Amino acid sequence: MITLSTLTKKYGSQEVLNIPELEIPSGQCFGLVGNNGAGKTTLFSLILDLIRPSTGQVINNGHVVSENEAWKNTTAAFIDESFLIGYLTPEEYFQFVADLRQVSKATLEEWLEPFAPLFNDEILGKKKYLRDFSKGNQKKVGLVAALIGAPQTVILDEPFANLDPTTQIRLKELIQKTAQTQHTTFLISSHDLTHVTEVCNRIVLLEKGQLRKDILKTTETLSELEAYFKG
Amino acid sequence: MPTFSFRALNKKKLLRTPQWETKLAIRLLIGFFVLYMAASFLLVGVSIYFIVDETVPDQPPILTVNQFLVYYFFGELLLRYFLQQLPVTDIQSFLLLPIPKRRIIRNVLLKITLSLYNLGPFLIFLPFAIVLIVKGVAPQQALSWWFSVLALVLSINFLSFFIRKTAWIYPIVGGVLIGLFLEQYEIVPVISGAGQGLQWLYEHPLGVLAPLALLALMGRATARFLIKQCYLDTGLQSRRERVLGMRLHFLDRLGEDAPLIKNDLRLIFRNIRARQVVLMAVLFLFYGLIFFVQDIYAESPMWVFAAIFTTGGFMLTYGQNVPAWDSEYYALLMCQNLSYRGYLKAKWLLMTLSIVVSAILCIPYLYFGLKVYALILAGALFNIGLGTFITLFSGTANRTPIKLNVKAKAFENTQAFNLTQFLFVIPKVLAPVGIFWLGTLGWGFYGGVALLCVFGTAGLLLRNTLLDQVVKRYIKGKHTTLNAFTKTPNV
Numbered sequence: 001m002i003t004l005s006t007l008t009k010k011y012g013s014q015e016v017l018n019i020p021e022l023e024i025p026s027g028q029c030f031g032l033v034g035n036n037g038a039g040k041t042t043l044f045s046l047i048l049d050l051i052r053p054s055t056g057q058v059i060n061n062g063h064v065v066s067e068n069e070a071w072k073n074t075t076a077a078f079i080d081e082s083f084l085i086g087y088l089t090p091e092e093y094f095q096f097v098a099d100l101r102q103v104s105k106a107t108l109e110e111w112l113e114p115f116a117p118l119f120n121d122e123i124l125g126k127k128k129y130l131r132d133f134s135k136g137n138q139k140k141v142g143l144v145a146a147l148i149g150a151p152q153t154v155i156l157d158e159p160f161a162n163l164d165p166t167t168q169i170r171l172k173e174l175i176q177k178t179a180q181t182q183h184t185t186f187l188i189s190s191h192d193l194t195h196v197t198e199v200c201n202r203i204v205l206l207e208k209g210q211l212r213k214d215i216l217k218t219t220e221t222l223s224e225l226e227a228y229f230k231g
Numbered sequence: 232m233p234t235f236s237f238r239a240l241n242k243k244k245l246l247r248t249p250q251w252e253t254k255l256a257i258r259l260l261i262g263f264f265v266l267y268m269a270a271s272f273l274l275v276g277v278s279i280y281f282i283v284d285e286t287v288p289d290q291p292p293i294l295t296v297n298q299f300l301v302y303y304f305f306g307e308l309l310l311r312y313f314l315q316q317l318p319v320t321d322i323q324s325f326l327l328l329p330i331p332k333r334r335i336i337r338n339v340l341l342k343i344t345l346s347l348y349n350l351g352p353f354l355i356f357l358p359f360a361i362v363l364i365v366k367g368v369a370p371q372q373a374l375s376w377w378f379s380v381l382a383l384v385l386s387i388n389f390l391s392f393f394i395r396k397t398a399w400i401y402p403i404v405g406g407v408l409i410g411l412f413l414e415q416y417e418i419v420p421v422i423s424g425a426g427q428g429l430q431w432l433y434e435h436p437l438g439v440l441a442p443l444a445l446l447a448l449m450g451r452a453t454a455r456f457l458i459k460q461c462y463l464d465t466g467l468q469s470r471r472e473r474v475l476g477m478r479l480h481f482l483d484r485l486g487e488d489a490p491l492i493k494n495d496l497r498l499i500f501r502n503i504r505a506r507q508v509v510l511m512a513v514l515f516l517f518y519g520l521i522f523f524v525q526d527i528y529a530e531s532p533m534w535v536f537a538a539i540f541t542t543g544g545f546m547l548t549y550g551q552n553v554p555a556w557d558s559e560y561y562a563l564l565m566c567q568n569l570s571y572r573g574y575l576k577a578k579w580l581l582m583t584l585s586i587v588v589s590a591i592l593c594i595p596y597l598y599f600g601l602k603v604y605a606l607i608l609a610g611a612l613f614n615i616g617l618g619t620f621i622t623l624f625s626g627t628a629n630r631t632p633i634k635l636n637v638k639a640k641a642f643e644n645t646q647a648f649n650l651t652q653f654l655f656v657i658p659k660v661l662a663p664v665g666i667f668w669l670g671t672l673g674w675g676f677y678g679g680v681a682l683l684c685v686f687g688t689a690g691l692l693l694r695n696t697l698l699d700q701v702v703k704r705y706i707k708g709k710h711t712t713l714n715a716f717t718k719t720p721n722v
Contacts, residue, residue, distance in 0.1 A: 048566050052710045072568050082717070083563040085494070087501040087635065089474055099490035100567045127474040129501065131636065149568075 001026050002047060002153065002185070006056035009042055009209075017042045017209040019056075024187065026152065029179050031200030032189040033225060038206040040189040041079070044155050047187070048077055060153065076101075076151035078142040078159070086131030090123050090141045093130060094148065101149030108148065115144055118170050135162045143171065147178060153185040154178075160195050168195065175199050193229070197222045235330065237338040269354060276358030280366065293363065293376070293433055298426035300380070304387055305407050307351070311391035312400055315348055322461060336457045340389075340450065349388055352381040375436035379429070382442035389446075389453040475500055491569075491577035498556060499549070502635035505556065508548050512585070515544025516592055519607070523599045530602065530676050532664045535683075538610030539663050541593050543618055545585035547659070550622040551629070553578050554705075558632035558716040565713065572702045575623055579698065582619045586611050602676060606667075609683040613663050616690025620697040625655035627708045630715035 002024040009017040017039040024030050032040050045051045047058050049065040057064050060071040077083070085093055098108040112124070122137055130138060139162050146154055159175075160168050176199060178184050190196040197203060203221060205213035205228065213228065215221055283292040325335045360377040364370050394400050410421040432438040477500065479493045499505045522528045522537035540547070549556070554574075557564055564574060590611040597604045663683060670682030690697060705712075 048562075050562055050565060050710075050713055069570055072566065072570075075566070077566050079562065082560055083566070085560050085563070087497060088494075092497070096490050096494060097567065100569050102568075129474060 001061065002187075003059040004047075004056065005059075007046060007053050007058065008055045009039075009046060009051065010054040015054075015209055017046070017206075019043070019211055022204070022211070022214075024185065026185050027179070027183040028202055029175070029186045029200040030188065031196040031203045032187065032206065033191070033193060033196060033203060034189075034206035035229070037208070039209040040206060041157055042209075043206070044077070044079060044157055044187065044189065047155065048075070048079075050079075074152040075155065076146040076148070076153070077155035077157075078139075078146040079155070079157040081135075081138060081142075083142050083146075084130050084138055087129055089127065089129060090133075091125075093141060094145055097145045097148050101151075103149045111148070112144075118144070118167060118174070120167075136164060136167070139163060140167065147174075150182050151184070153187070155187040157189050158191065159188060160190055160192050172199050193222060193225050197225065235328075237334075237341075241338075241342070269350075272350070272354035273358055276355040277362060279355070279359050280362040293368075294426075294430055296359070297429035297433065298423055300429055301422050301425045304383060307348075307384065308387050308391055308403070311348055311388065312394065315346065315391060322457075323463075326461060332458055332461055333454070335461070336454050339457060340454060343388060343392065344385060346388070349384060352377070352384050356380050369436075371436050372433065375439040376429075376433040379432045379439045379442040382439070382446040386442070386446050386449040389449040392453060393456060485580070487573060488577045488580055491574065492581055495556075495577070495581050498635070504633060504635050504637060505549070508552070509545065512544035512548045515540050515547070516589060517541075518544075519593070519596050519599075519603070523596060523603050532668055534603070534606055535610065535664045535667045535679075536660065538606045539614060539618070539660055541596070541607060542586050542589040542611040543614040543659075544589060546582045546614055546618055546622055549585075550578070550582045550619065551626070552633060553623060553626045553629075554712065555626075555629055555631060555633045555716075556635070559635055561713060561716045565709065571705050571709075572698065575701055575705065576698060578623060579619050579694075582622065583615050586614045586619075605677070605680050606683075609667075609680045609687070610663065612687030612691075613666075613683045614687075616687035616694075617662075618659050620690065620694075620701060621655055621659050623701045624704060625659075627704050627712070628655075630712055632716045 004019050004022040006021070007017065007019045008015060016037075032043065034040050042051070046053050047060065047065065049058075049071075052066060057066065059065070061074050063070045065071050085096065088096065094108060094112065095105065098105070103111070118140060123133075123141060130141060133141070139159075143156065143159055146156065159171060163171065172195060175186055175188070179186055186200070188196060188200060197217060201217050203213070203215050203217060203225065204211060205215075205225065213225075215224070279296065280292050283295045287295045322335055322339060326332075356377055360373040363373040363376075394403065413419045414422040432442070477493075477497055479496060482489045482493050482496075485492060499509050518540040519537045522533045528534060528537075554561065590608060593604070593607050596607055663686075666682050666686055667679035670679035672678075674681070
């Protein structure tokens with residue numbers, strides 16, 4: 001479970017995020033939507049202790065993230081390319097993450113097998129460094145690596161952007177399946193309202209750092225969001 | 232209607248590089264350094280005449296210089312080949328704008344020509360030519376010779392970009408080696424023949440037209456060549472390297488530190504910038520040759536410098552830029568199941584390994600006596616026990632991100648430089664000298680060696696406490712470092 005309380009982030013006098021209270025229970029698929037500058041990445045960065053809050057705190061699994069590093073044992077994320085190590089091959093990168101998460105080589109290889117359709121023969125065994133892969137394939141590697149070792153919480157920033165249609169569909173299935181079988185908590189931000197409403201069971205809408213909507217998904221959610229963004 | 236100007240863009244690019252945006256004090260320091268280098272070159276330029284005149288008295292200095300110039304040109308070609316970079320980014324962003332390709336290329340050529348690498352003729356050979364005139368050589372003769380040298384240097388400048396994209400460097404190096412061989416065994420005097428050619432240019436001022444024609448030809452050829460390179464799948468394509476297989480299973484016995492150490496080794500071998508720096512670390516191994524061979528330095532504090540440098544090369548070059556080496560993916564490391572302690576311990580272990588390996592590679596120094604090697608070992612122990620921790624500690628002050636797979640430009644290595652880090656040189660390099668000196672006061676040479684060992688051992692025994700202090704400092708600076716590393720470094 002992740003709890004945010006009186007969380008704000010200011011740069012100078014400009015407030016980019018202000019969330020008085022928010023609770024994300026375990027096993028929830030939490031979707032975050034909002035236009036550019038709404039504060040989505042800021043929120044994720046605060047949860048991952050990549051930036052320091054101006055006030056308030058984030059409690060992940062009982063630990064205040066800015067005071068204790070224990071949340072790292074249960075949380076994984078893929079935010080952007082800075083989460084990839086460019087000079088490794090995909091195999092080496094997976095192994096690196098697996099090593100840190102205490103997953104053995106054999107277990108990793110077995111675990112990777114079902115991803116063959118997602119990888120579409122373009123990732124493994126290519127003898128290529130990650131920095132030489134296309135943006136889309138880099139993203140696939142980062143997303144899959146975030147799932148290694150069955151973390152309790154997975155945070156993905158814009159996971160659908162830059163992916164081809166087939167992969168987008170497979171990724172949706174992957175997230176839903178993982179959430180169901182492992183009760184993983186997913187935090188997903190997206191500009192794609194269709195995808196995010198399909199995958200998530202709760203949608204939070206940010207605008208200019210403020211929480212504008214917090215809805216449990218129903219059949220009307222998509223049209224409600226579309227109406228909001230039409231302005 | 233406002234007209235587009237490359238000059239305005241170039242000016243912005245220059246003024247907005249991170250070097251300009253650093254603090255004034257550092258800017259002054261770098262400026263001072265540049266001036267110092269320029270002054271040193273000038274001094275060399277002025278004194279060449281007199282040095283050469285003294286060492287080779289039986290022929291006019293200009294002849295000696297001309298004979299030597301061939302080697303200089305070749306050295307410059309190699310240096311440029313390995314260090315100078317084609318400003319590719321300057322091409323790509325303009326391709327779709329309504330600017331003729333020829334104009335883009337002209338701008339690139341101008342930039343290449345104004346590069347710092349081309350200062351040599353001005354700083355070294357112009358003063359030499361002026362000394363020639365002062366010594367009574369006809370001005371038109373000295374100056375036309377200088378123009379010839381300048382034209383040849385600029386031709387080499389263009390040539391280096393040519394051969395970058397082809398495999399010409401091998402025939403050129405091979406050709407020079409064969410030339411050296413033929414010269415050595417006096418079969419065909421190729422090299423001195425080239426020297427004679429330069430001498431001919433000196434004796435016939437109008438001959439300057441030949442190098443100038445060569446320069447014009449090279450310039451045109453380079454322009455044509457570059458125009459052909461203006462496609463995403465030719466010159467602008469980043470070269471894809473073959474993967475260097477590194478399984479490194481033998482490191483697995485290091486346990487939890489293994490993944491990070493493997494990663495660091497891969498980082499070093501697979502990234503241009505890291506390779507450059509580590510190559511420098513290897514050169515540090517030869518530092519002892521300067522100090523251990525000369526009697527005036529015998530058993531002096533200079534020996535301690537040498538001992539610290541020969542074994543601590545990797546620590547001083549690579550170690551100094553921890554954690555900036557990981558700047559490209561620092562956010563990943565901060566989110567992984569990995570504590571700062573684990574991260575820093577792996578770095579410490581890697582530096583320690585490098586010091587041990589260096590100490591073993593230094594065994595040939597035994598040739599200069601047991602005392603030399605004893606001091607090297609004491610220096611190694613000091614580096615392991617204290618030097619490594621001081622290096623890691625000072626790393627928190629270093630927040631300039633490093634682009635791993637991009638060659639360093641001139642002065643870019645100073646970019647990661649800052650005053651705080653500079654201050655840490657004192658405990659790293661000067662303190663051991665002081666400690667040694669204190670020891671010698673009481674118990675002679677071996678007293679100094681022993682005292683260094685005592686300090687090193689103490690650091691080693693206290694390593695957990697020292698590491699804790701370092702970890703504390705890193706945790707305190709985590710967000711500042713992350714913020715600094717997400718700023719794109721200057722390409």
